[in-house]
Amino acid sequence: MEMMIMILLLSSIIFITILFLTKGRKSNTPPSPPTFPLIGNLHQLGHHPHRSLCFLSNRYGPLMLLHFGSVPVLVVSSMEAARDVLKTHDRTFASRPRSKIFQKLLYDGQDVAAAPYGEYWRQMKSVCVIHLLSNKMVRSFRDVREEEISLMMEKIRKSSSSSLPVNLSDHLANLSNDVICRVALGRKYWRETDFKELMERFTRLLGVFSVGTFVPWLAWIDRIRGLDGQLQKMKNDLDDFFERVVQDHVDGDRDQDRNDFVDVLLTLQRDKSIGFEIDRVSIKAIVLDVFVGGADTTYTLMEWTMTELLRHPECLNRLQEEVRTICKGKLSVSEEDIQDMNYLKAVIKETLRLHPPLPLMVPHESIHDVRLRNYYIPAGTQVMINAWAIGREVVTWGPDAEEFRPERHLDSSIDFRGQHYELIPFGAGRRICPAISFAFVLNEVVLANLVHQFDWRFPVESTKDQTGVAESTGIAIHRMFPLYAIASSTT
Template sequence: MSILLCFLCLLPVFLVSLSIFSIKLKPSKWKLPPGPKTLPIIGNLHNLKGLPHTCFRNLSQKFGPVMLLHFGFVPVVVISSKEGAEEALKTQDLECCSRPETVATRMISYNFKDIGFAPYGEEWKALRKLVVMELLNTKKFQSFRYIREEENDLLIKKLTESALTQSQVDLKKTLFTLVASIVCRLAFGINIHKCEFVDEDNVADLVNKFEMLVAGVAFTDFFPGVGCLVDRFSGQNKTLNNVFSELDNFFQNVLDDHLKPGREVSESPDVVDVMIDLMKKQEKDGESFKLTTDHLKGIISDIFLAGVNTSAVTLNWAMAELIRNPRVMKKVQDEIRTTLGDKRERITEQDLNQLHYFKLVVKETFRLHPAAPLLLPRETLSHVKIQGYDIPAKTQMMINIYSIARDPKLWTNPDEFNPDRFLDSSIDYRGLN
């Protein structure tokens, strides 16, 4: 209600701004994508009903796979087809590779000092190159294998104990704890089962706050130049800042823990250790691009946001689908017992290469339940054409993976969980096809 009152009070300001924006008319020769009719000032905000990805899918079925919406004064193109996505992400990648700046992403990226939300530019390219070479290489991934296997063994032990005592298991919480434990150990070097400043419940609360921050609606994002007044008077700025403050406190504790005098670095240093070591080397070498504390926190933020909840959600959906489809579950169980033997106490990462039907289940889970139904928004750097439509510069672009993965033109019975559809298929979830 307070937001509405503020909006009404500032209505004259919006009307003036509207007249200014309306002067910037697009050339009539441009063929803009179709879309629902807009209302004055709010554009298509009234069309947003329910979850964004399902809403966009419903609208695209009426207006087409390349659709133009206006969120306030901000033009947004939603792409819901395989062909359109390929043009935007591959053919026109260099012109569609930047990120829009929003209030929330500026906060969690520490003023765009990360990789996930930072606009395209020289600093982003230098940071991405450094992270890929030093943090995301195959050697580093393999060095953390023992962490993944130790946490999986701990999970199996707890589930076994619950089975013997016939105790109920909160599967959602159990899988979340598994993923959070792995990510926090390999990235931050902290064991959430023993850490002084964070535990299992705290991590869950922090992830929820992260989602709240990312999903936080700021009028500034929809009404550049004037929306900040509504955010200030409505208290939205204060709310977002309070949430971010808790997250920043956690990241600062992680850094302080690594910078303690006399702290010993293990033979397999975590991500934060590697970045701190890189900062020290850059100080000596005098390189042009230098990591800062904000870069460190920005990367930590990316890992925490992208690594924990996405993996936990995917595991939950996989288990849910196996439970709902006993035929598929039995095939997975039979494959494991036949291929690896009944007496195997544990499955290693090397064993996964022999489990072919299991991989089909993974592919089908990714297809039907993508962890990010909408890819991170992009922003065009210049005028481009997508599927024959003109997309002006500075237009936000959203790729609706959810819609593509359920397109009946691409998939038979797209809403059905059926791993067998990937038999003899070249489609690869690593993005190599």
């Protein structure tokens, strides 16, 4: 009898304690969906986390606290909440969480994208902005862009002469990778089978879920399922490749007149002109950042833009009219021509709104405790900003927020360069992507040339898979199926 009373008393104490803690937590932390033991809310992510988290935020609010295993994760799903995180409390949320996958594949945070907030990150970002991504450097590679665009247009023209469908996804991916290869590494590597396979493996592994990152005591599962081995092999293969690239530059074993990014970094290392030393690992990490971040997101944006234009012929016709009017009598579009193409810019903004290349962006992490909108957010909380959900906010974009309508941007000052939190596909604040301008010169001139030199339509036999907007899985969201279209040359 006494044992039964003790059990009931202990159970009551535990129940009251849990009730008290739960009430206290609800009053101090953002709303949370119910969790499962051990895994927390991991089961609610689904195949497309940006969509699943948007659905949950519609119920629990624009600031929502989840738990991925033992890791607290703050999900931000509105423009106002994003401004609080990326502007009001920018420094607090300026760091990056540690991840087994990022540690292995991104040189243990010695790159720019995944480096924790601190002096090293500030120095490396400064190097990238001033010496690699400046307006001067962007202009210096104009002939590379023009050459590669011309080659792609000629390939498309050959296909159009036989009325065969063009695999636009393949052409745009090859173009983006060839340009970035030449700019960052000094020559084309993408067509080499081993390099293409290497980068495809790398991209795939970046999007893999690591159990040990979120549930440390279950880290053995990553080892049993082979993830640890795959990451180690990928790390070794990747480092071997970039070591070979850097050594070729050191030895002068290249057919290249122009300085590429590796040359610039080696010069900075040799001259010690920036006030601190850059070691070999940092050089490889930065070049990897430029290649992976630049090529994948550029190709993704162009692919989605052409998809939406083909799905909305009235928008395609209006864009063609603008481009062909400005470039009347010209065979191709130059980088000067695009300055006055307002509808082209509106089309790209609308594509970024509906199809941000990184829907959840790169995660942030709080450096110290902070009070955010009367909620308590402890240090070490990961932050996921759902750019995909923010781009679909009805309060910002209206009842037609799900529709592709570039006209909404023509009389709007909203831009995607980090000053307007309604549209932040590349982030904002300290951790904004520093390569926006570098990438967008290529995006704009490629798209303008595609609609100037060709008329486009879906093949008659196209299925819903080909004409729809089904998404792939992973960090960067491509089309699930390649984009095929019929191109009719206008020249």
